[in-house]
Amino acid sequence: MSLTYLGHSAIHFEVKGINIYVDPYLRDPVDWSKLAKGHVVLFSHGHFDHGAQLAADLYDSWNCSFIAPPQLVKWMKRKFKSRIPEEAFSSLEPGQHAYCGDVKISAIPAHHPINRLGKTLMTIFARSSAPGKPVNGYFFEGYYHAGATIYCDSILQALSKFDVHTACLPIGGKYAIASPAEALRLAEGIGARRLVPMHWQPLLDQVFFRYQPSDLLRMAREDNSGIEIRALAIGENLALPELLCDQK
Template sequence: MMSMDAKKIAFALLIVALAATGLTQTPEPGKKKEIKITWLGHSAFEIVSPSGTDIIIDPFLTKNPATPTELKDLAHYHPAYVLVTHSHGDHLGDAIELAKMSKAKLVCVAMLEAFKKGELPRELFEGVNVGDVVKAGDVKIHVVPAMHSSEPSGRPVGYVLEFADGRSVYHEGDTWIFGDMALIQEFYHPNIILMPVGAVADGQMPQMAWLAVSRYFKPEVVIPMHYGALPGSSTEEDLRKVFGKDPRVVFMKPGETKSF
């Protein structure tokens, strides 16, 4: 029969063995679950919240030369919400068709909703304006201003996705630098910024985009977007010359997913 001391030794050895296999590990106190961000090329992103809410922004996919072939198939996606920043074709893209196929709620500026009336069942439209908040599962979607145009309908906006753990992701849409960015920082404190940087003709010179981040924001991560897809846009090499070696800048490849 095993003595008490022998039992203690055996128990201690069991604990050591379990620890070595990781079976006794517990989550670190205060450690947050991951936000998953996939760049689909240009300004298109798929963002999955820590609790699994799937949101796609500006789904310019099937005609986007930067989107990997396997990701052009709309059947690949199953979002709960599709967000459109403005009505230009390289942002509206496949939003209507994607919402139809996936039964996702399409969030867009109210005037764009009216312009597209009849192309999508009314219950799948969520018409919004600057200052509105849409509850999307465990995510609050805040509608914020952008400085751009939006032919043929509506006005340009950006979106701040606020997660239940307090973190937020700011998709700037198409925008030039503007003073109210200071209010976006003050109100929402975005941890991650998806920043348009590469279309000189649209006023998105990399130097101006970086000035906006440097002057108005204090992000942990900056992901450049809106480059490399359309003729005349900046290359990654161009951007690296402007951004230098700032460790906050994370360059992604179309189709790549990163967790934060």
């Protein structure tokens, strides 16, 4: 099992021979046409920087299935009705799950209370009516991808029954995105052994977030955190160590 960071919140997971892509907002230097064929694509919500607008192109190339919150699934069925069959979509709400092969995918709650400025920026740059709420996180085979969220107790409650070895958490600290302090607190609260920071890179070179992975690394050192911080470069692969496989 492994994950490959593709920039922003886009991550490719390889689990039990299944290629899972989450929030594939893919930009240079990533050429999505050269990526491994996806079996299922998970969208946390409809904001432009999480990739839902790419769904039709991904389906044309991969013949994949899609999982998203119900409101976003409804929007995508309408938006892409001439290119993607309805049976390619599955909707999940927190507490529900679906299977892709032998991989069980569970929807986890998120809290993304974007303010007026954030909504204005989304309107300007997105040119899309895709719904930004609700937001899902996802858990499968020990991996947790938080989507876009700040810290909230409902995440800890939902993940209390799961063993999280790797948490992919937003750290940008702006536009209703968790700060490094919140991400570290969340990772500790869910018992994650590794934390992969995401959702911190500038959008369209015009929308900047407050924090970088270096801030998270510094805070983890100052707090003597036992969590392993893995800040990845775009395209970098992170395999699951045998030790974590044994603990899973």
